[in-house]
Amino acid sequence: MIILYFFLVHWFVSLFFQTFFLHRYASHKMFNANPFWEKFFYFCTWFFQGASFLNPRAYGIMHRMHHAYSDTEKDPHSPHFFKDVFSMMWQTKKIYNDYVKHNVKPERAFDVEYPTWPLIDRIGDHWASRIGWGLAYTAFYIVFATHWAMFLLLPIHYLMGPVHGAIVNWCGHKYGYSNFDNHDHSKNTTPWGFAMLGELFQNNHHKHPNSPKFSKKWFEIDPVYPVMKLMHYMRIIRLRKMQA
Known part of the structure; x- marks a missing residue:
């Protein structure tokens, strides 16, 4: 049971900072945060994503491209131009690395207003950090795993951020229902x-890209937005748009 709890905690906390900090803040600026809280959330994103830390600048640039060119050939990760999710994410990885290493200059409209912390970026993207986190996950499993099959979960820990991205980008543009006609998939x-954590309300999000609440119908639930509202009332963040 300890392994299951560890996996679920890593899955949801890593995903929370991906949707809350990388997506809703770094990419869309749905809320404001003072320098202390911005760095706190930045650190938490690195700490909880661990081996799969995603650079906020590169993430933000790619996500803005995704909205501007949704499901066209210029979309960095539309599933409609790849035969499977693995080839889609391999192409995404190449584009991501080009932005992390500044090998490619993005369009000016995408290369603005994102959080940066060079120290954490260097640490998070360094091979020693990624391998160190991977060894820590492995050591935890060696100590607490009670069956060999549990070790099959380890690759997900190593690649947690990209796994979340693959699920959202593939499923969110191929399967489900639409509330709005966004002229994409x-x-x-x-x-x-x-x-x-609400990330699979892609149709809603593409219709209202700056809305911090991803759910729109009464039966849809975005569990992150109430947390953001609480942070807003506690004056940790300042939401730019409030919704019921």
């Missing part, structure tokens, strides 16, 4: 959204 994959 974005879908709401599930009416509940708990497993992906």
Whole structure:
């Protein structure tokens, strides 16, 4: 049971900082945060993503491209131009690395207003950090795993951030229903959204890209937005748009 709890905690906390900090803040600036809290969330994103830390600048640039060119050939990760999810994510990885290493200059509209912390970026992207986190996960499993099959979960720990991205980018533009005609293939994959913390309400999000609440129908639940509202009332963050 300890391994299951560890996996679920890593899955949901890593995903929370991916949707809350990388997506809703670094990419869309749905809320404001003072320098202390920005660095706190930045550190938490590195700490909880661990081996799969995603650079906020590169993530933000790619996500803005995704919205501007949704499901066209210029979309960095539309599933409609790849035969499977693995080839899609391999191409995404190449584009991501080019932005991390500044090998490619993005369009000016995408290369603005994102959080940066060079120290954490260097640490998070360094091979020693990624391998160190991977060894820590492995050591935990060696100590607490009670069956060999549990070790099959380890690759997900190593690649947690990209795994979340693959699920959202593939499923969110192929399977589900649409509330809006966005002139793309974005879908709401599930009416509940708990497993992906609201990230699979892609159709809603593409219609209202700056709305911090991803759910729109009464039966849709975005579990992250109430947390953001609480942070807003506690003056940790300042939401730019409030919704019921």
